[in-house]
Amino acid sequence: MGVAGKLGNLGVVTTTLEAAINWGRTKSMWPMLFGLACCAIEMMSTQASVYDLSRFGMELMRPSPRQSDLMIVAGRVTRKMAPVLRQLYDQMPDPKYVISMGDCASCGGIFNNYAIVQGVDEIVPVDVYVAGCPPRPEQLIHGIMTLHEKIKTQRIADWA
Amino acid sequence: MSERPLLNSTGHSTGVTEWEGTVQELQGLVSPRALTGETMLLNMGPQHPSTHGVLRLLLELDGETVVSCIPDVGYLHTGIEKSMESKTYEQAITMTDRMDYLNPMGNNLVYCLAIEKIAELDVPERAQIVRVLLAELTRINSHLVWLGTHCLDMGAMSVFLYAMREREMILDIFEMVSGQRMMSTYFRPGGLWRDVPAEFIPAVKAFMDYFPAKIEEYETLLVNNPLWIDRTQGIGVITPEDALAYGCTGPTLRGSGVNWDIRKAMPYMGYETYQFDVPLGEHGDVYDRFYIRMKELYQSVRIINQALARLEKAPAAFRSNNRKYVPPPRSELGRSMEAVIHHFKLWTEGFSLPEGEVYVSIESPRGELSCFLSSDGGNRPHRVHFRTPSYVHTMGAIPKMAKDGMLADLVGIIGSVDIVLGDCDR
Known part of the structure; x- marks a missing residue:
């Protein structure tokens, strides 16, 4: 009787440890609540009602780097902000991932001048770049899905 | 103060330097009690969820009471004003969108108004x-x-979800007219980039029918909510005299009861012909600033409804015919040699403005947004400066309101002033 009886024997699912860990990592990835500029507004839109990032188990933005797995660098990184951003990244626990959202964070965008770091990858390692000025919420979601795909290919043997 | 280079993961210099300071360097900024450790120095931001971006506040606390609040801005300094000097006048419009990213059309507008004033366009x-x-x-x-x-x-979480739901409808309208949700660059010197599409008027009408009921919904949730009232009334009070002395404008000033709205005081774009009221507060606290913004939503709906009625009867020309500044439409290029020359000149080197300086102001959602434009007769701005409300409010009003208040109220104060750090630091 019960669900198991009706659906047949579902008692055992075989998988690899790697796949199980990577699946867990993708399904409850908590981004850091960390907005810099215009892209942060689109990041908020992604979180909010219409685009609803909670479909991917990612609605919980953590204001503290100690509790977050993913840093979405949303906006232009200035030379004054760069050391702060690096410190935040250093404070995040492993495994940690970085999405560079928007043109400014990816390569400086239209601001090639004295104030803006020409790409956040000069400071922290970046996993996924999302183009756009600012990227649409769909583009950010696509970037996040790309990161999920990347995580699913990670191997325990490569853990440092 | 010492300087330390920031290295990347491979140990190479990133070209960025970190500054390390000591508490002694704060002498003169904080009270002497802070240097002896009698009061506590607390750093808030730049990564803090309630500072609306990358504002950093250095707080001196006596228990939970804020003794002094020292804002540290510049974490989003983008060098927009300097970058605009290396772009032609029309290219530089794209830069203005990215200053106050919640008010892109307003930024376009004030910059275009400055060009139009100096060129008499x-x-x-x-x-x-x-x-x-x-x-x-x-x-x-x-x-x-x-x-x-x-x-x-x-x-209050749910209001955020409701507000963002309605906002998407506005962004759809922006995308319809300009092709971009946020950074529209739709206003150009002498008019608009292109005419509004046919589906624009029905879309705005539909939104206008839908939206007023939603404002009522927000008001039902908040205006008489005892939790909300406890949290906002009597908090962050600024007197009308102080608000004027600290250079407050917009809802921050009107919350204290001073009737000053650029749309009424120095009308631009024909605002004097529209019927609307300027909501005023009484007490100058967080609640009053919240309340008049809610009332401003209704006034904006009123203005939009009047504009819609006029738009249906308006003549078709959407951009000036002054060919020294405005490129000819595509259809003219095949017929007129002169049009080809203008087209070529305007898209290669851009237009030149007569020598001179202008200063124009508009009422942005945050207050008085002004543009100072200096031209040396060339095709690039000699100097552009923006007087942005967020900067003035961050440096003056927020420390004034926070002083002698509680630490927990500071979040409400920052929110009620509605600063945007892109607007502040530029």
Whole structure:
């Protein structure tokens, strides 16, 4: 009787440890609540009602780097902000991932001048770049899905 | 103070330096009690969810009471004013969008107004109406983000979700006219980039039918909510005299009861011909600033409805015919040699403005947004400066309101002033 009886024997699912860990990592990835500029507004839109990032188990933005797995660098990184951003990244626990959202964070965008770091990858390692000025919420979601795909290919043997 | 280079993961210099300071360097900024450790120095930001971006506040606390609040801005300094000097006048419009990213159309507008004033360029009636309409939609858009984040800071989650839902409809309208959700660059010197599409008027009408009921919904949730009232009334009070002395404008000033709205005081784009009221507060506290913004939403709806009625009857010209500044339409290029020359000149080197200096102001959702434009007769701005409300409010009003208040109220104060750090640091 019960669900198991009706659906047949579902008692055992075989998988690899790697796949199980990577699946867990993708399904409850908590981004850091960390907005810099215009892209942060689109990041908020992604979180909010219409685009609803909670479909991917990612609605919980953590204001503290100690509790977050993913840093979405949303906006232009200035030379004054760069050391702060690096410190935040250093404070995040492993495994940690970085999405560079928007043109400014990816390569400086239209601001090639004295104030803006020409790409956040000069400071922290970046996993996924999302183009756009600012990227649409769909583009950010696509970037996040790309990161999920990347995580699913990670191997325990490569853990440092 | 010492300087330390920031290295990347491979141990190479990133070209960025970190500054290390000591508490002794704060002498003169904080009270002497802080240096002896009698009061506590607390750093808030730049990564703090309630500072609406990358504002850093250095707080001196006596228990939970804020003794002094020292803002540290510049974490989003983008060098926009300097970059604009290396772009032609028309290229530089894209830069203005990214200053106050909740008010892109307003930034376009003030910059175009400055160019139009110095060039004595005419703006057709249709363009003026569409500019007013979109500027008011931008105000609603900005106020919705303010409402959502302000409530989120104060612990009311659902208003954020509702406000963002309505905001998407406005962004759809922006995308319809300009092709971009946020950074529209739709206003150009002498008018608009192109005419509004046929589906624009029905879309705005549909939104206008839908939206007023939603403002009532937000008001039902908040205006008489005892939790909300406890959290906002009597908090962050600024007197009318102080508000004027600290250079407050917009809802921050009107919350204290001073009747000053650039749309009424120094009308631009034909605002003097529209019927609307300027909501005023009484007490100058967080609640009054919240309340008049809610009332401003209704006034924006009023203005948009009037603009819609005018737009239906307006003549078709959406951009000036002054060929020294405005490129000819595509259809003229095949017929007129002169048009080809103008087209070539305007798209290669851009237009040159007569020598001179102008200063224009508009009422942005946050207050008085002004543009100072200096031209040396060339095709690039000699100097552009923006007087942005967020900067003035961050440096003056927030420390004044926070002083002698509680630490927990600071979040409400920052939210009620509605600063945007892109606007502040530029």
